Amino acid sequence: MKKVLIATNNKGKAKDFEVLFEPYGIQVMTLNDLEQDIDVEETGTTFEENAVLKAEEVAKQLGIMVISDDSGLEIDALNGAPGVYSARYAGPAKNDDANIDKVLEELQEVPEDERTARFRCVLAIAGPNQETKTFSGSCEGFILNERRGTNGFGYDPIFYTPSKQRAMAELTPAEKGEISHRGAALAQLKEQLPTLMASFGEVQ
Template sequence: MVKIIFASTNKSKIAELNALAKNLNILLIDMKEAGIDIDIEETGNTFEENAKLKASKLSEYTDELVLADDSGLEIEYLNNEPGIYSARYLGENTTFQEKIQNFLRRLEGVEKSKRTARFVCALSMYQKGKELCTITEAIEGYIGFEPKGTSGFGYDPIFYLENDKSWAEISLEEKNKKSHRAKAFVALSKFWYEG
């Protein structure tokens, strides 16, 4: 089994990726499980820059393969906010429920056709300071009128696809067939196995 150290301690992201990796003989572990306790500041201007920055920095602390994710939500009507600041939007101590309510207030009265949004995910793999592969993928949808569902994490309760179900209302298996992170991981695994 190939072990890859994931440049995050976000258990939800790791669970999503490990569900995708289980048939590929890959196991992702977080930095703390690998005995690495560092803070990596996200100073890039794009998802891709931040993913590369995190993977590059983590690869300085290990000879193992490392993988970094930078992902977030872009709402077109709001000039693609929150973008790369998705997790830090309104401050790091703000809950996602507060962030979600802020966006719903700002989108009040905006019709469905103008509530287009996308989730973006950049994955970057490094080893020993060398970039092996970086992939960016997105999934298009829209922002609902109210949060729905209890699955998932982050902005999932307000992100909808064409089926009028929020990402928090679908199973992890269903999400992993369509999500931005799944698309990026599948592309990355093709690189991994096909060279």
């Protein structure tokens, strides 16, 4: 089975990638599967900058093809926040519940029709002596007044998806993959995936 390294320690993201890559017979590995400890500081000001930074640094250290994902939530009423700070919006501890509580508090006085938001994702693929490529996707929705559902991770419990008429956390992994920002980015990637796997090589 072919393997690809996803430059993340986030188990929630890993599950999303497993669902998305499974139809292609590709086994997903993450930084948790490696013996060495690799931690790349996200200093970029955009999702694309952070994705490229992570992919290129891990690929440089390991000498293999790496796919990095940077994603987050943009809320129009908060001028695009939390954006690239989505994972650590309530502090460096990266606590999902604390992040959600902060968003709900900040939107407490915002009417329903002004709570528009989107999940945005950028995938970056890097490898030794190869040009880094990026693919992006987004998913439009609204921020709810309270949590719904127990699936997913991050802001999924408060993100309402009009196309499914449910919160993201109420969707199955397969349903989420159909409409998610990460799924949209992968849809752009998948046509080039076989060629990229061949040119970059794969984890042994």
